[in-house]
Amino acid sequence: MKASSSSPTAAGPPADSAPAVELHGITKRFPGVVANHDIDITVRRGTVHALVGENGAGKSTLMKILYGMQAPDEGNITVAGEKVSFRTPADAIARGIGMVHQHFMLADNLTVQENVVLGAEKLHGIGGGARRKITELSDAYGLAIRPDVLVEELGVADRQRVEILKVLYRGASTLILDEPTAVLVPQEVDALFDNLRELKAEGLTVIFISHKLGEVLTVADDITVIRRGTTVASLHPSETTPKQLAELMVGSELPSPETRESTVTDVEMLKVDELHLSATDPDGSVRAVLDGITFTIRKGEVLGVAGVEGNGQAELVEAVMGLRDPDGGSVTLDGQDISHRPTRTRREAGIGYIPEDRHRHGLLLEAPLWENRMLGHVTEAPNSRGALLDIKAARTDTARIVTDYDVRTPGIEVTAASLSGGNQQKLIVGREMSHHPKLLIAAHPTRGVDVGAQAQIWDQIREARREGLAVLLISADLDELIGLSDTLRVMYRGRLVADADPATITPEELGSAMTGAASGHLEASESGSAAGVEDETGEGGKRL
Known part of the structure; x- marks a missing residue:
């Protein structure tokens, strides 16, 4: 399936122009593993070049080499023919190469402007000149950046936009985007792709790393597939399909999150009633981040919550987990009021938790895998016996999780940081499911993982659901939300404003409702967009 890397596309550069980037014979070894082996990639100038492969295939290592974060053991890099x-x-930045990492590299205690300028003070200063440049770039590419907001107050999607702005601010001509659409709704993905096409038309080159193969085929001019550390195919989108790409990546078909059978019971597991939570903004004003949230999840039910990042989903998860104390309302788990119980008590009562940001809230990156297996469950078997930790049992169980959940690792003594993102996620899922939770809070459970790992995580959730697990699912992947959920709710500005039937709603219709365009019960209109049908009180969302 080798495709000519010199044949131009309609929007591409002339065939005789020097490639933006060439990687030849790249090899990188780590103790116990060869991350890259004899990789060859040619990225044509002014194109979007997609790099796909399963987690652990070596994509991130390769991009870190191109970005100067690691040195190759063998091979060479050519930029613009040199x-x-x-x-x-x-x-790398000096040669016009910028990278937006999947896990962002921002200082939480600094403002957006301070983060963007940090290390690039000589370009436009640190005051008015920098602000004007940031505003100009933000407006030009529709990033909606607020320079004075602290990064710690931003959601994941806004953090990503800040990272993209940082790269553009430094004048990058080749942009590496690692899973850029993982946090975006369909309309935002379309807008991003429009921006990429505009940048491409202006001569910018984009290396696009993604596990969403349909998106790859939509936006890419060229595709390189990496499997087990080496290149296995270079092709044009017209030559392949998502199914064929999945088979090239992992040797299996593209998985589907679709759940056909219903396992919902009449037994209430989680009941949230009129939950309120307020926050104080930097200017001193108080706003409601959760405004009268009410819902029930039963045993065997997956409740999916859709919403654009920053509309209260993260605060809802934190309130149910005990990380935030609500101002009003109640949270009841299996008949017990846990509204003001500490997080450990809730854990021991049967709540499992897959956090939205595995690096910040799910792992100790510099600790070995067996220590990470104990996180959040130090008082529970097999991690402890009575008041003492049982290190031997924790190690043994970590080895079981590695096997059962297909965590690709040389052993349980390596650090969590040494694993690829998907394998880190599988370790977290294995840890949480191993305690047979009554309720699983799954926040973006397959964000940034490949199709093989996706299928495994979906299967684990479905299997536990059949055994009576209740799941609160938060996800930016609308196909995942629709496919896994028994019930769907839409969250907007701290309120549950709409509900939808997963059997009939489409991602586009759900995405439209997430922007506040509809409320009440969502039905597919004849034009193909969601229509809001309010309840008898005239207040959309009260039916929830």
Whole structure:
């Protein structure tokens, strides 16, 4: 399936222009594993070049080499026809290569402007000149950046936009985007792709890493597939399908989150009633981040909550987990009021938790896998016996999780940071499911994982659901939400404003409701967009 890398597309550059980037014979070894082996990639100038492969295939390592974060053991890099050697990211930036990492590299205690300017003070200063440049770039590419907001107050989607702005601010001509659509709704994905096409038309080159193969085929001019550390195919989108790409990546068909059978019972597991939570903004004003949230999840039921990042989903999860104390309302688990109980008590009562940001809230990156297996469950078997930790049992159970959940690792003594993102996620899922929770809070459970890992995580959730697990599912992947959920709710500005039937709603209709365009019960209109049908009181969402 080798495709000519010199044939131009309609919007691409002339065939005789030097490639933006060439990687030849790249090999990188770590103790116990060969991350990259003899990789060859040619990225044509002014194109979107997609890089796909399963987690652990070596994509992130390869991009870190291109960005100067790691040095290859063998091979060479050519930029615009000139052989280069990058010792640091600053070297790569100086040659016009910028990278937006899947896990963001921002200082939470600094403002957006301070983060963007940090390390690039000589470009436009740190005051008015920098602000004007940030505003200009934000407006040009529709990033909606607020320069004075602290990064710690931003949701995941806004953080990603800040990272993209940082790269553009430094004048990158080749942009590496690692899973850029993981947090976006369909309309936002379309807008991002429009921006990428505009940038491409202006001569910018984009290396696009993604596990969403349909998106890859939509936006890419060229595709390179990596499997087990080496390139296995270079092709044009017209030559392949999502099914064929999945088979090239992992040797299996593209998985589907669709759940056909119903396992919902009449037994209430989680009941949230009139939950209120307020927050104080930097200017001193108080706003409601959760405004009268009410819902029930029964045994064997998956309740999916859809919403654009920053509309209260994260605060809802934190309130149910005990990370935030609500101002009003109640949270009841299996008949017990846990509204003001500490997080440990809720854990021991049967709540499992897959956090939306595995690096910030799910793992100790520099700790070995067996220590990470104990996180959140130190008082529970097999991690402890009475008041003492049982390290031997925790190690044994970690080895079982590695096997049962197909965590690709040389052993349980390596650090969590040494695993690929998908394998980190499988370790977290294995840890949480191993305690047979009554309620699983799953926040973006398959964000940034490949099709193989997706299928495994979906199967684990479905299997536990059949055994009576109640699931609160938060996800930006609308196909995942629709496919896994028994019930769907839409969250907007801290309120549950609409509900939808997963059997009939489409991602586009759900995405429209997430922007506040509809309320009440969502039905598919004849034009193909969601129509809001309010209840008898005239207040959309009261039926929830």
